[in-house]
Amino acid sequence: xxxxxxxxRIKDRLMLIxxxxxxxxxxxxxxxxxxxxxxxGVRAISLEFFILPTPTVGETGGIANAIQGTLVTLGLASxxxxxxxxxxxxxxxxxxxxxxxxxxxxxxxxxxGLPSIxxxxxxxxxxxxxxxxxxxxxxxxxxxxxxxxxxxxxxxxLKLVPASIREAAxxxxxxxxxxxxxxxxxxxxxxxxxxxxxALARIAGxxxxxxxTMGYWRWWFSxxxxxxxxxxxxIYLFAISPFENWRVLAWGxxxxxxxxxxxINILIRVLTREKY
Amino acid sequence: xxxxxxxxxxxxxxxxxxxxxxxxxSNFFALSILLITGLMVYELxxxxxxxxxxxxxxxxxxxxxxxVFTQTFSTLPLILGTLTTSLIALAIGVPISIGVGLLLSExxxxxxxxxxxxxxxxxxxxxxxxxxxxxxxxxIPFLRHNAYPFIQSALGFLPLFSGxxxxxxxLTAGIVLAIMIIPIVSSVSRDVFTAVxxxxxxxxxxxxxxxxxxxxxxxxxxRSGIIGAIILxxxxxxxxxxxxxxxxxxxxxxxxxxLFDAWYTMAAIIANEFTExxxxxxxxxxxxxxxVLLMVSLIVNILARLLIWxxxxxxxxxxxx
Numbered sequence: 001x002x003x004x005x006x007x008x009r010i011k012d013r014l015m016l017i018x019x020x021x022x023x024x025x026x027x028x029x030x031x032x033x034x035x036x037x038x039x040x041g042v043r044a045i046s047l048e049f050f051i052l053p054t055p056t057v058g059e060t061g062g063i064a065n066a067i068q069g070t071l072v073t074l075g076l077a078s079x080x081x082x083x084x085x086x087x088x089x090x091x092x093x094x095x096x097x098x099x100x101x102x103x104x105x106x107x108x109x110x111x112x113g114l115p116s117i118x119x120x121x122x123x124x125x126x127x128x129x130x131x132x133x134x135x136x137x138x139x140x141x142x143x144x145x146x147x148x149x150x151x152x153x154x155x156x157x158l159k160l161v162p163a164s165i166r167e168a169a170x171x172x173x174x175x176x177x178x179x180x181x182x183x184x185x186x187x188x189x190x191x192x193x194x195x196x197x198x199a200l201a202r203i204a205g206x207x208x209x210x211x212x213t214m215g216y217w218r219w220w221f222s223x224x225x226x227x228x229x230x231x232x233x234x235i236y237l238f239a240i241s242p243f244e245n246w247r248v249l250a251w252g253x254x255x256x257x258x259x260x261x262x263x264i265n266i267l268i269r270v271l272t273r274e275k276y
Numbered sequence: 277x278x279x280x281x282x283x284x285x286x287x288x289x290x291x292x293x294x295x296x297x298x299x300x301x302s303n304f305f306a307l308s309i310l311l312i313t314g315l316m317v318y319e320l321x322x323x324x325x326x327x328x329x330x331x332x333x334x335x336x337x338x339x340x341x342x343x344v345f346t347q348t349f350s351t352l353p354l355i356l357g358t359l360t361t362s363l364i365a366l367a368i369g370v371p372i373s374i375g376v377g378l379l380l381s382e383x384x385x386x387x388x389x390x391x392x393x394x395x396x397x398x399x400x401x402x403x404x405x406x407x408x409x410x411x412x413x414x415x416i417p418f419l420r421h422n423a424y425p426f427i428q429s430a431l432g433f434l435p436l437f438s439g440x441x442x443x444x445x446x447l448t449a450g451i452v453l454a455i456m457i458i459p460i461v462s463s464v465s466r467d468v469f470t471a472v473x474x475x476x477x478x479x480x481x482x483x484x485x486x487x488x489x490x491x492x493x494x495x496x497x498x499r500s501g502i503i504g505a506i507i508l509x510x511x512x513x514x515x516x517x518x519x520x521x522x523x524x525x526x527x528x529x530x531x532x533x534x535l536f537d538a539w540y541t542m543a544a545i546i547a548n549e550f551t552e553x554x555x556x557x558x559x560x561x562x563x564x565x566x567x568v569l570l571m572v573s574l575i576v577n578i579l580a581r582l583l584i585w586x587x588x589x590x591x592x593x594x595x596x597x
Contacts (some may be wrong), residue, residue, distance in 0.1 A: 115515025
């Protein structure tokens with residue numbers, strides 16, 4: 001060591017300060033966003049906000065149709081995404097170790113990192129091109145975003161189930177697939193629910209794929225081959241609009257989405273914490 | 277082939293049971309992920325075929341985007357815009373993230389680390405469009421009136437920081453992206469730091485190293501993992517759409533006059549112009565922008581995953597020995 005001990009100690013203290021200030025720098029935007037969304041959003045909250053559809057300029061209105069539309073989209077996306085993600089997770093955990101499983105896991109990881117707008121364009125060329133801008137196309141795109149998240153968390157949840165439980169079931173003469181479905185899967189229920197919640201939280205906030213597969217819709221749900229209103233996309237369109245009542249709605253919708261996200265995240269924390 | 281024969285044999289002998297069925301089904305679903313990925317590439321190539329035929333490789337290197345008069349499309353400025361904003365994001369976000377990662381794995385007490393990682397993960401849970409909303413109404417006014425005039429008075433002699441200040445622009449997009457990549461980079465770097473074997477730390481501590489010197493050893497051991505985390509953050513920044521569209525100003529130009537000027541990125545142009553594209557070639561060109569984006573992020577993501585995997589495998593190998 002060339003430096004004397006006092007210089008080394010000063011360096012050490014300096015880095016301690018830097019490391020802690022990096023945490024503060026990272027948390028400033030978080031608290032700014034949380035506080036601004038809360039205080040600006042609260043101004044929009046009223047009874048009308050929850051029961052009226054999107055207003056025209058100057059009218060009072062709310063986000064009821066957007067809540068309905070978002071629920072429909074999330075429901076459809078889960079119908080497509082959860083089974084595929086779940087079964088892929090089962091495959092990776094129960095039949096892992098083959099060359100194929102390494103490839104699947106790798107592609108799965110890569111899929112997680114793909115830009116959501118590209119997945120939206122995929123939905124556009126595959127579905128919108130034939131049946132038009134619709135809730136089906138949007139849910140398809142969102143399902144593809146869900147799959148890798150559900151698959152990964154399912155795999156990890158199943159791996160946490162001890163081998164002794166599997167062996168005990170097999171020793172009783174239960175078939176392997178029944179062991180997997182009724183014993184391993186039900187033992188990992190909490191982890192799987194966590195994964196699905198995580199995926200839902202992620203796609204509830206997606207707006208880029210919605211924009212290219214469904215576009216903007218001011219009305220209520222009116223069929224699966226039509227678009228529906230969407231909370232996240234509304235925030236974008238309201239924010240860049242020049243109308244004051246829409247801007248207030250943008251903050252209100254943002255608050256609604258944030259509360260939803262916070263709720264889901266805290267739920268996940270509680271679910272995963274109990275396990276240890 | 278052998279597998280198929282095996283199942284065929286089993287069916288013939290009436291031995292095809294629930295187990296085989298279940299294995300087949302789960303194989304089928306796992307394969308569907310590969311199929312979907314392949315189909316995605318195929319569909320994007322098909323959708324952009326019109327534009328590929330018309331412009332060829334010039335699409336990547338040309339600097340004209342004129343949907344109105346000449347109907348010519350090329351993307352070099354968009355690619356540069358994407359790279360510039362992402363690199364600014366890395367320059368700001370990576371030191372902060374590595375600091376947070378070190379704090380979580382080396383400095384903070386366990387309970388406190390749990391709280392911090394929860395807060396940082398909340399940053400990741402905030403939807404991109406809310407970052408954009410916050411960017412438009414909170415960050416941009418702050419930067420325009422407070423931060424940017426200050427930066428300009430200090431560094432205005434550099435061409436990078438001269439010129440008019442609008443609030444939105446390249447640097448603003450970079451700052452928003454930096455905030456957005458902090459969660460992923462810091463959580464992956466925390467993971468690779470915690471994966472460094474204890475013996476490494478104990479060895480340097482026993483030689484009388486200070487805490488920071490221990491951290492340096494940890495970081496040098498986890499080098500490839502950190503690089504993987506950074507590239508993962510880069511991939512996130514490259515694909516980010518809505519937040520960038522809302523703060524970058526959305527102007528197609530070859531180069532912006534300064535970091536305060538408006539520009540465009542690949543993702544932003546798709547979000548901004550896709551619903552306005554009125555003729556087939558225009559839509560096809562935008563899909564080709566998506567294809568370029570897909571290729572760039574595929575390369576970046578594969579690189580990042582390979583680096584992180586190698587690091588983790590290496591560590592696991594050491595631990596097993």
